[in-house]
Amino acid sequence: MAKNNLISGSIWDEYSQKVQDRMNNPLYMGEITEEEAKAKGAKLIVADFGAESCGDAVRLYWLVDEATDTIIEAKFKSFGCGTAIASSDTMAELCIGKKVDEAVKITNLDVERAMRDNPDTPAVPPQKMHCSVMAYDVIKAAAAQYKGVDPEHFEDEIIVCECARVSLGTIKEVIKLNDLKSVEEITAYTKAGAFCKSCVKPGGHEEKEYYLVDILRDTRAEMEADAAKEQAAARVAALSGEQGFDEMSVVGQLKAVEAVIDAEIRPMLAMDGGNMEILDIKKDEKDGKIDIYIRYLGACSGCASGSTGTLYAIEAVLQENLSPNIRVLPL
Template identity: 65%
Template structure:
């Protein structure tokens, strides 16, 4: 399937140029015949894998040097969508020149990253990310045939989603790289949680050691500790002086919410943070009193003093609060 078979322009814009080119011009599509492999002094391996989630299927051909285990040639045939074709083509290319033992370490993350135009921009829409998982699985199938072992012997890590065979490290990396925050996003990117749903949270028909909700919570905690501004509330354990302006504003708001605002609101007032500026060693926080606090004499003395003391105690001793 190529460009002409895709409907609509919005989703099309989410594909990288590499993917759109490989959809219509795959470089490794085809087969390897036994006589071709023998002419290279190689052993022919043919592996099939199908994705029940979307009906796609891929056949992987390897010509492997039996003396060195190096994959001398790699080709594929695919029955599926354009993303499956592009992913399979990239997977076949990544296999070339590697030993079987090296190739089996190629993950769906490696495939997706290789299809990106730029390091920070995903190569396909979230709902098509699972297509690269199939490429990962067929590599293991081919390697298991060549090495005469079971596919599961390559699973060195904990599998969180048994239905989609998604590992703990894969989920952690996908969540981190794409800053995922919901179960729906995780399912779009990896298909984890899209089937029996036992891996989403406790209460399913199977008990799990690790659930997707645990991984999302872990990611949010990591962002908070790192002082990330990607949608999380900044942790006040971070040195105030090292925060960005946005982080300083959020941290200041949090301290006011937790310690001051409720008392002001009870008296019909409030406070608004207008700006934060560095002034030598000091951090000047400009505020405006609202409601009944606006124009109140005690707001400019007692309330202001209390607000400054709390912020100095919770955030930084060099904070000064200045009303406008």
Template identity: 70%
Template structure:
């Protein structure tokens, strides 16, 4: 049967001929029994997995020998044609592999194996979830055989099942490339390019993580880190004095005085304190100070010492600083 006859015309050209053929005539459709297992001295594994979003389900049969090799496999699928084709290819990829290797097969491997040519997707994006179901039933079968939980086979949190994109990858790409929209995330990672259920709530399948939330939370983290970095720069004098807030200017002037000025004054028994800092309309920063100890009433307090203090602050912070004693 021709693909267009099977699928209903040009609208379905997004499906590969390989998919169409397996829809109509799957190679590995069938059932394996305990009798089959005994005849081949193998262990029978039967795994069921269903997709709540669409109601599709697949049952996978494995015969596994003493070396953990899958020597025979069959499937039954309760769902659409794409689910049948994906399950058929999934079984084919499992055959001859050890269980520990079969569990490494992903939905992307299934989809790529169904392509007619390497550069053309085998199914439209909205049907990629069918290959995800085939991938998940492999994990279910392996978990039964190895006595593990399905989650043990996942190294990372997968946000986009269709493109197998992890949470850590999405967050890293947002940070490295300063991404600001979901569309940019999709362009960089392919997450959200297929069935789109991972983009935001309300899609065909409920998810634990959505791109809109990951983007928002990561951007908030980035902004908080940027603010902290800016504050850290203030502490070490890496931000321009003119760009500082009045509080930041106060801290910067205090630090400069403690580092460069106060030790000099204290050598002669004197000291000083900042009374006020004001920014003027003409771009100056006026620093009002009061002398303490031996500096109070000293003849040079309004001349040489004042000039020295002002010069130090202008040199290390900003040339528009003026120091005024009160």
């Protein structure tokens, strides 16, 4: 099942000696039959995984002692490049002697580190890290088959960087906690994007659902929106003192409304080329409502949703932040 795995010239320098040895002389390549499983009183697990990005595929065989859930033997077959063979061979070796729940915790980084000649030098070039990811994925497939669950059962979060196994939640959290402003900083903190770089931006060797450039942009926008909301809340609190919005002077109410609009409403309208202005604030003595008269500007002027969806959204934001008695009336 193996493709030609010859590598020529200086490219050899990018591969550890362990990788080269396993490319040419894998120790665990082969298959395990049902007859062998019965002879050893173990359960045979056969799992397959293929990587669409490169066309490589691997089949993993496990013999599992069901009394202890321990993997007593592991072999593989690989249809792929030399790095895929070396990664699969290393992966099979790492599985042996582990319980299934322990084996499923083996990551692609564990596989890559096990193939290094020394701890500080990567075993393979960055663009080949996806081969060790395939080894990780076939372990999940085997464990899922043994336990009778879906492979996704073993994923807690959306993985953005497969090479470094970095999740979307981790990336967003690190950006916020450390006020990161560049993809390079994300990579320095998390290792995401340090290897094959497919997750950095569109156009890499593998298409991704999430890219670091987009996550950074969206997270920074969230941070700015949150900061604006906090500033608006502080301004409203400073203006109101011990008073509630309903008891403020008209001038105070106007300033408080403008603060909320600047933080939460104008950015929303600006996305569609629109804006708005406050014309007046009056209290309706009959029902106690505080009427805020507004006028739409730009693209919002004459828009049909100005009297429906957009109006309801503006009113809801002001009611939530200032007073449930607010009523918004467009002119």
